[in-house]
Amino acid sequence: MADPWQNEYDFAVQVARVAGAVIRNAGEDETKVQTKSCAVDLVTQTDERVEKIIIGSLKEQFGNGTHCFIGEESVAKGEPCILTDKPTWIIDPVDGTTNFVHGFPFVAVSIAFAVNKELEFGVVYSCLEDKMYKARKGKGAFCNDEPIKVSDVNDINKSIIISEHGTDRSIEKVTKIFSTMQKILCIPVHGLRGSGTAATNMCLVASGASEAFFEIGIHCWDIAAGAVIVKEAGGLLLDVDGGPFDLMSRRMVSANNKVIADRIIKEIEIFQVVRDDAPIQKK
Numbered sequence: 001m002a003d004p005w006q007n008e009y010d011f012a013v014q015v016a017r018v019a020g021a022v023i024r025n026a027g028e029d030e031t032k033v034q035t036k037s038c039a040v041d042l043v044t045q046t047d048e049r050v051e052k053i054i055i056g057s058l059k060e061q062f063g064n065g066t067h068c069f070i071g072e073e074s075v076a077k078g079e080p081c082i083l084t085d086k087p088t089w090i091i092d093p094v095d096g097t098t099n100f101v102h103g104f105p106f107v108a109v110s111i112a113f114a115v116n117k118e119l120e121f122g123v124v125y126s127c128l129e130d131k132m133y134k135a136r137k138g139k140g141a142f143c144n145d146e147p148i149k150v151s152d153v154n155d156i157n158k159s160i161i162i163s164e165h166g167t168d169r170s171i172e173k174v175t176k177i178f179s180t181m182q183k184i185l186c187i188p189v190h191g192l193r194g195s196g197t198a199a200t201n202m203c204l205v206a207s208g209a210s211e212a213f214f215e216i217g218i219h220c221w222d223i224a225a226g227a228v229i230v231k232e233a234g235g236l237l238l239d240v241d242g243g244p245f246d247l248m249s250r251r252m253v254s255a256n257n258k259v260i261a262d263r264i265i266k267e268i269e270i271f272q273v274v275r276d277d278a279p280i281q282k283k
C-alpha cells in the first residue's frame with residue numbers, strides 16, 4: 001500500500017527549508033526581543049512570522065478542515081494545545097530563540113505530524129548549519145539524505161550527555177537541575193553538553209554524537225519531530241522516571257539504548273511541571 005502520509009512528509013521538508021531561509025536572512029530588527037512566560041522566555045517577530053508562514057502553507061496545501069495545528073506561538077496566544085486522534089501538525093518555528101537572538105549558531109525549525117496520537121514523521125532543519133534531519137515511522141532517519149544511527153556506546157563512562165537549564169529560574173528548580181548535572185558529570189561521563197535547542201539536541205543523539213539528551217520543562221513542539229528521528233535512528237524515548245514517554249508531559253529522556261537511559265534516569269531529580277495539555281487556568 002502507498003504510504004498514506006508521503007505527500008505531507010515531503011511537503012514538511014520543503015516548508016522547513018523555506019522557514020529556515022527566512023530565519024537565516026532575518027535582519028537585525030527581526031531579532032528584537034519580547035518576553036512570554038517570564039523574563040528569559042523570549043520571542044521575536046521572526047518566531048511569529050515563521051509560524052504564520054509554516055501554518056499558512058500547510059493549511060493552503062492540506063486545509064480541508066481535517067488537519068489540526070499545535071504551534072508554539074499560537075499556543076502562546078491562547079490556542080489549545082490538545083492532541084486528538086485527528087491528523088495534527090506540531091510546530092516549533094524557531095527552536096532555540098535565545099540562540100537566534102544572540103547569534104549563537106544553533107537554531108532549528110521543527111515540524112512533526114501525528115495521527116491517532118501517534119507520531120508519523122518528524123523534520124528538524126538546523127538552518128544555520130544547513131542540516132535537514134528527517135524521519136518517517138518505520139523508514140529510518142536521515143541527515144541531508146544520508147542515513148543516521150545512534151551511537152553503540154553502552155558504557156556510561158564513555159558517553160556525552162546533553163541537558164539544558166530551561167527558562168524557570170526558581171532556586172528550587174535550578175538547584176535540582178544542577179544537582180542532577182553534577183551527579184551525571186561525576187559518574188563520570190566524558191562530558192555534558194547543550195546546544196540550546198531541544199530539537200537539535202535530539203538530532204545529535206540520533207546521529208551518534210551524544211548518547212542521551214534529557215530535560216524536564218521542554219514542550220511538545222520542541223521534541224515531537226526529534227522523537228521520531230531518535231526512534232528511527234535506533235534510539236529510545238522514556239519518561240524521566242523510566243516509564244513510557246508521554247509527548248505532552250514536558251518530561252523526556254532520549255537515548256541511544258536502555259543501558260545508558262537507565263543509568264541517567266537513576267540520577268535525575270524530578271521536579272513538577274504543568275503538562276502542555278493542562279486546562280489553561282492551571283498554566
Ligand SMILES: O=P(O)(O)OC(CO)CO
Nearest residue numbers: 094095096097196197198
Ligand atoms: O527556543 P524555544 O522554542 O523556546 O525552545 C527552547 C526550549 O523550550 C529550546 O529548545
Ligand SMILES: [Mg+2]
Nearest residue numbers: 092095096222
Ligand atoms: Mg522550542
